[in-house]
Amino acid sequence: xxxxxxxxxxxHVAIIMDGNGRWAMERGKxxxxxxxxxxxxxxxxxxxxxxLGVKYLTLYTFSTENWSRPESExxxxxxxxxxxxxxxxxxxxxxxxxxxGEMDRLPGNVQEKIxxxxxxTAYNTAxxxxxxxxxxxxxxxxxxxxxxxxxxxxxxxxxxxxxxDTISQxxxxxxxxxxxxxxxxxxxxxxxxxxLWQIAYSELYFCDTYWPDFDEGDLHQAIASYQNRQRRxxxxxxxxxxEAYI
Numbered sequence: 001x002x003x004x005x006x007x008x009x010x011x012h013v014a015i016i017m018d019g020n021g022r023w024a025m026e027r028g029k030x031x032x033x034x035x036x037x038x039x040x041x042x043x044x045x046x047x048x049x050x051x052l053g054v055k056y057l058t059l060y061t062f063s064t065e066n067w068s069r070p071e072s073e074x075x076x077x078x079x080x081x082x083x084x085x086x087x088x089x090x091x092x093x094x095x096x097x098x099x100x101g102e103m104d105r106l107p108g109n110v111q112e113k114i115x116x117x118x119x120x121t122a123y124n125t126a127x128x129x130x131x132x133x134x135x136x137x138x139x140x141x142x143x144x145x146x147x148x149x150x151x152x153x154x155x156x157x158x159x160x161x162x163x164x165d166t167i168s169q170x171x172x173x174x175x176x177x178x179x180x181x182x183x184x185x186x187x188x189x190x191x192x193x194x195x196l197w198q199i200a201y202s203e204l205y206f207c208d209t210y211w212p213d214f215d216e217g218d219l220h221q222a223i224a225s226y227q228n229r230q231r232r233x234x235x236x237x238x239x240x241x242x243e244a245y246i
Contacts, residue, residue: 002220004052008227010180012056013049014202016194017042019186019210032076037212039084048216050093050127052223056176057129060194064102064136078110081133085117094126100172101135128176135172137196144170173198181226185211185218203229 017038024034042059049057062077090097097117106114114133147170151157157166168174178198182191187208191199205222207214230237 002217002224004220004223005227006053009053010203010223010226011054012058012177012179012181013054013223014058014060014179014182014195014199015045016060016182016184016186016192017211017214018184018188020212022186023210023212031073032080034210034212035073035077035080039080041212041214042084043089044216045214045219046089046095046127046129047093048219050095055127056179057127058100058173058176058179058195059129059131060135060192061131061133062101062135063132063193064134064139065193067105067134078107081110081131082113085113087117087120090117090121090124090129094124095121096124096128097121098128098130098175099133100130100140101133102139103134105134130173130176132194136193138193140172141167141197143172167197171197178202181205181222183207183219183222185209185214 020034020038021031022034023037024031027033046057061081066077067074085097089095097114099114099118103111103114144167148157148162148166152159152162173195178200179195179202182195182199182202183205184191185207187206189206195202203226205225207218207222209218
């Protein structure tokens with residue numbers, strides 16, 4: 001695996017896990033076979049992120065738009081979510097589980113499993129794994145705008161007091177920092193309505209590897225790419241380098 005600077009591990013890694021269906025179809029299998037293989041990749045990558053010291057891992061599991069997929073595929077994915085939420089994975093790695101997205105749209109048994117897992121892992125401290133489930137960034141931003149508008153209407157918030165922090169605190173992800181690194185597998189070069197507000201200054205990494213084939217070595221390559229970049233946040237290179245010596 002690529003040697004990494006353990007003092008510069010990204011605090012928050014977000015991943016668009018793409019390519020499950022194509023991986024399966026290239027092997028003459030049903031798309032659900034690819035999603036099953038993708039679950040095993042989640043387990044490996046979760047364990048490795050915990051070992052490296054990543055504090056937040058956010059996985060784009062099922063988008064709002066994915067509800068339009070064939071009913072059989074949606075049902076298979078929901079079944080895999082229940083199967084994936086095994087306590088052993090989270091307790092073995094001391095991982096806290098959270099979800100962002102439209103909980104109310106999920107089947108009742110999936111909601112119960114998710115709520116139970118969040119409660120039982122609430123005090124785990126090594127890393128927080130967040131699944132974006134029935135999630136889209138436009139939905140999230142619309143919802144935040146509605147809540148802010150309600151507060152203004154009720155007189156608990158003044159229009160002139162609305163700041164970027166106000167919006168951030170009304171997002172699903174208010175409990176964690178913005179991603180340092182966004183990884184997309186599967187060869188596509190787009191964001192697909194994922195964490196649009198939060199990734200304003202994230203480093204982006206795209207690879208051709210389908211998610212079921214993405215392993216610890218691929219994760220190391222993505223983090224190594226991140227470590228070889230200079231994050232300037234609008235400043236000049238000279239300014240950033242000068243701050244490093246203060």
